[in-house]
Amino acid sequence: MISKHHPRYESIKVRERLVDGHKKGITVLEGLIAHGRGEAFDYLLGEKTTGPASNAIRASAALLVLAECPVISVNGNTAVLCPQGLVELAEVCNAKLEVNLFYRSDRRARKIEETLIEHGADRVYGVSPTEVIDGIASERRMVDKEGIFKSDVVLVALEDGDRTEALVKQGKKVIAVDLNPLSRTARYATVTVVDNVIRAVPELVKEVRRLKNAQERGGRDGGDLSSDLEMMVSAFDNQKNLGESLEVMCRNIFKEYSFSEE
């Protein structure tokens, strides 16, 4: 039992959820190590949604609202870290939820489907995928005909670079949630949200909801928000935004450091 007064209590509780997810057969050991890498970057980001991340979240929400067939890709770690948020996000933007795994097994896919359904999902794609995305060496290439295969916008979180690159090559727009601004995924994605999924997903839900409400009001007044959203998306410069996240990291590094010297 961890005391609530432990300075890293929140972070330890999240770890315990992943460990528990491993015991349930949802997360793999490699996923636990990957989570640790994320923790380190999150720490350097100050463990909060930064300014550049908020801008990327706004651009991502616009992409999701404009999408014709958006899909939210779910892996073992995200299924454990924010199942509720992913189901809500799918709901507010009429997106499909699709299981996609690097270390794929039918059992794992079904466990993740189960988790999402427990959290309110109607249907989960990708449990028995039949289509293949070219250029991906891992099991991540297997996709659902009705899901990622025909999607125009895919949200991926805690992803590997190979798949992000392959999806972009297929002409899809990729929203990546990734704590490492230097990762290949971060560099290849259309919009990269350099933030913890636990924080970013609820923010995305809020932002999509706000845009949808504005769209509805606009519709009643005879206006159309779509062209505004399109402009917002095309004005978003992902490389510039990544640079800003790196700057935040470096500023935090030195802020923390001068604090420790006082």
Added chain:
Amino acid sequence: MISKHHPRYESIKVRERLVDGHKKGITVLEGLIAHGRGEAFDYLLGEKTTGPASNAIRASAALLVLAECPVISVNGNTAVLCPQGLVELAEVCNAKLEVNLFYRSDRRARKIEETLIEHGADRVYGVSPTEVIDGIASERRMVDKEGIFKSDVVLVALEDGDRTEALVKQGKKVIAVDLNPLSRTARYATVTVVDNVIRAVPELVKEVRRLKNAQERGGRDGGDLSSDLEMMVSAFDNQKNLGESLEVMCRNIFKEYSFSEE
């Protein structure tokens, strides 16, 4: 099977050792997450022993040579990552090896003892600890009466801040090997080596051996190295050294980033 030509081959092999250590009951799942954090910081350090780390290694070696009762604290990850190096280090500086675990169980403690003995240790402390260090909430508070309890210098690797702080409060000198220069352990320790234990421990062995040889030669010549070593230790500024490691990280971050923009 991972190809030897994989750009992350070394890093993947190390991960496999930890996963294997988990199957043997030595490393815990939380230890795998901690390893991931280390990987991220190591990546930012350029995955090599930096200049500031070399300076900290020299100061650590001096502390170990001057110590009356040095103890090397061993946890699950270090037992898997560098058992040979830890046993050698204990040997060259007449230090005791003591098992100390956050998630303690008799079985894990015995497994780690076994591993160290397989790698040549004569005796391992802390398997049945009877003493308590105040101010530590976790199982790490349990220490061996003949080991950490009566030590003057303790080397800890991949440690939590609570224990480092508590050990320093007890008047002990703490050498920490920690890849995160901003961690509480890094800040609290007497000397922090911001480096991967896999690289730092063999360097420490080399440096202690060099000092011991110099001491022996000095003894024959009627000289005494101790006052030089004491001066070296007191001249070492841990906060300044941490700042230098942070500078290395920031320089690397921007080197990577400008590379990605080309």
